[in-house]
Amino acid sequence: MKTVKLSIIGFGAVGQGVARSIVLKKEALKKQGIDLRVVGIADSKGCEVNANGIDLKSALLRKKENGCVAKGAESAIDIIREIEQDIIVEVTPTNIENGEPGLSNMTAAFESGRHVVTSNKGPLALCFSDLKECAEDNGLIFRYEATVGGAIPIFNLVHEALAGNTIIGIEGILNGTTNYILTRMAEERLPYEHVLREAQELGIAETDPTYDVEGIDSACKLVILANSIFGQSATYRDVDVTGITKITPEALELAGRNNYVVKLICEAGNGVLTVAPHLVPRRHPLAVGGTLNVASILTDLAGRITISGKGAGSIETASSILSDILYIARNS
Amino acid sequence: MIVSMSLELKDIPGQLVLALTPISELHGNIMSVLHHRDERTPTGTIPVQITFGIEQEVLDELIDRLEKSGVRVARVGEERLRAAVSVILIGHIVHSDIRDTIDMIDSTGFAEVVDLSLSMPGIEKASSAYLVINATGEKELKRSLDILRKVAKKKDLLMIEPLRLNSEVT
Ligand SMILES: NC(=O)c1ccc[n+]([C@@H]2O[C@H](COP(=O)([O-])OP(=O)(O)OC[C@H]3O[C@@H](n4cnc5c(N)ncnc54)[C@H](OP(=O)(O)O)[C@@H]3O)[C@@H](O)[C@H]2O)c1
Numbered sequence: 001m002k003t004v005k006l007s008i009i010g011f012g013a014v015g016q017g018v019a020r021s022i023v024l025k026k027e028a029l030k031k032q033g034i035d036l037r038v039v040g041i042a043d044s045k046g047c048e049v050n051a052n053g054i055d056l057k058s059a060l061l062r063k064k065e066n067g068c069v070a071k072g073a074e075s076a077i078d079i080i081r082e083i084e085q086d087i088i089v090e091v092t093p094t095n096i097e098n099g100e101p102g103l104s105n106m107t108a109a110f111e112s113g114r115h116v117v118t119s120n121k122g123p124l125a126l127c128f129s130d131l132k133e134c135a136e137d138n139g140l141i142f143r144y145e146a147t148v149g150g151a152i153p154i155f156n157l158v159h160e161a162l163a164g165n166t167i168i169g170i171e172g173i174l175n176g177t178t179n180y181i182l183t184r185m186a187e188e189r190l191p192y193e194h195v196l197r198e199a200q201e202l203g204i205a206e207t208d209p210t211y212d213v214e215g216i217d218s219a220c221k222l223v224i225l226a227n228s229i230f231g232q233s234a235t236y237r238d239v240d241v242t243g244i245t246k247i248t249p250e251a252l253e254l255a256g257r258n259n260y261v262v263k264l265i266c267e268a269g270n271g272v273l274t275v276a277p278h279l280v281p282r283r284h285p286l287a288v289g290g291t292l293n294v295a296s297i298l299t300d301l302a303g304r305i306t307i308s309g310k311g312a313g314s315i316e317t318a319s320s321i322l323s324d325i326l327y328i329a330r331n332s
Numbered sequence: 333m334i335v336s337m338s339l340e341l342k343d344i345p346g347q348l349v350l351a352l353t354p355i356s357e358l359h360g361n362i363m364s365v366l367h368h369r370d371e372r373t374p375t376g377t378i379p380v381q382i383t384f385g386i387e388q389e390v391l392d393e394l395i396d397r398l399e400k401s402g403v404r405v406a407r408v409g410e411e412r413l414r415a416a417v418s419v420i421l422i423g424h425i426v427h428s429d430i431r432d433t434i435d436m437i438d439s440t441g442f443a444e445v446v447d448l449s450l451s452m453p454g455i456e457k458a459s460s461a462y463l464v465i466n467a468t469g470e471k472e473l474k475r476s477l478d479i480l481r482k483v484a485k486k487k488d489l490l491m492i493e494p495l496r497l498n499s500e501v502t
Binding site for chain 1: 453457459494
């Protein structure tokens with residue numbers, strides 16, 4: 001039996017999803033010879049630490065009832081540095097101004113000899129190559145499947161399954177909120193503002209929807225993809241971005257009458273990094289509806305491969321994180 | 333206009349030049365020549381397929397000159413513009429503006445706006461337009477999109493272009 005110790009830094013939708021998925025899969029994983037033990041959990045108010053493994057069910061319950069997991073006063077950085085463990089799961093909020101607190105958490109993890117698994121886009125959209133280098137210099141594994149496309153295994157597909165292929169280009173829809181808005185506008189012929197409000201009420205769009213609707217969230221994901229796949233060291237500021245706020249229901253109707261849909265498409269390849277609304281033929285594999293995400297990868301040997309799935313959600317995102325944790329468990 | 337002509341040449345040297353010369357003389361723009369050297373028509377002539385751009389006004393004159401030089405014109409057809417693209421424009425599009433924009437594409441000679449649907453929900457609201465542009469080839473299509481892009485930028489219109497897949501033709 002291989003015991004793998006980890007901490008969850010950030011205990012919101014994704015952090016709790018990770019805890020729930022570990023509870024759910026504990027026995028199945030033991031049968032595969034892997035014993036996952038969460039030794040630390042931190043949220044913004046405090047932390048819980050237990051070197052023998054935290055009781056995740058009661059931590060989840062306490063978070064639900066009290067709004068915090070805090071039992072101890074240690075900070076996230078203390079947990080990362082002081083507790084003996086293999087992996088830091090960094091799932092604090094995305095900050096694209098300076099990447100914090102994620103950036104310091106990840107750096108501290110590498111400096112302390114811990115592998116990192118994350119869903120936090122901020123640090124990767126700002127300093128991808130620095131983080132990658134920091135991991136490599138310390139002989140550690142850095143996995144970030146959940147940062148792009150939620151549950152969709154894009155990086156796994158490109159780096160593992162398509163190993164040996166040269167990737168020529170990638171197009172995709174990497175933001176579920178805008179996809180939902182465009183889909184609803186087209187289906188119901190409703191104006192942008194109306195559908196945005198509806199999406200906010202459903203919890204699909206945030207109170208401040210700027211990052212989503214202006215294409216910034218898409219740009220962050222695109223840049224992470226491009227850096228990881230093409231070895232670039234771009235930041236999200238290098239992406240040419242056009243959002244969806246100016247799109248009218250009439251435009252969508254005109255498109256629909258001609259068998260097109262309008263989608264916020266991310267494109268990388270050939271030195272191009274763009275996020276912009278595009279006309280997509282209705283039956284095209286990229287024309288996925290609702291909150292779905294999709295990525296289409298053009299390779300030299302395999303040709304074109306397209307995958308779609310859920311781009312967000314607590315347990316869906318945790319699926320990618322769990323997969324990364326298990327990759328490390330098997331390869332370290 | 334772009335014309336596709338089926339000609340029949342006598343099976344003696346120099347006939348192809350004889351066929352091409354009047355097209356050049358009348359400022360035609362030859363795009364392709366398909367010379368079926370080893371085929372024969374029932375009358376023993378060699379069929380040739382030529383595609384070229386030319387002013388409509390001189391087409392009759394051209395046919396005249398070809399026939400006079402002994403080249404038989406078996407078929408004349410207008411070639412449809414070969415590449416097409418759909419584009420959406422959103423913003424404060426005014427009728428005069430869109431006319432002006434269309435003229436800029438049409439006056440290139442290699443592209444034209446063949447379809448336009450306009451939706452104007454109200455004076456204060458943004459209008460939406462759906463355009464189909466045809467061009468003589470992919471390169472010309474790209475050039476007409478470049479023109480449109482510049483106009484859209486100048487007039488602060490959002491231009492929604494078709495998805496183009498990396499290294500695949502549009
Ligand atoms: N939700 C998704 O579907 C999804 C999908 C893909 C990627 N992501 C990314 O995953 C990350 C987490 O998303 P989420 O939806 O779980 O966000 P969330 O619900 O807002 O949770 C963030 C968590 O981080 C904690 N936190 C904030 N500042 C902290 C600090 N300085 N130290 C320790 N913990 C801190 C918060 O504490 P409190 O609980 O005390 O507020 C909260 O528990 C984000 O970067 C997001 O962009 C999310």
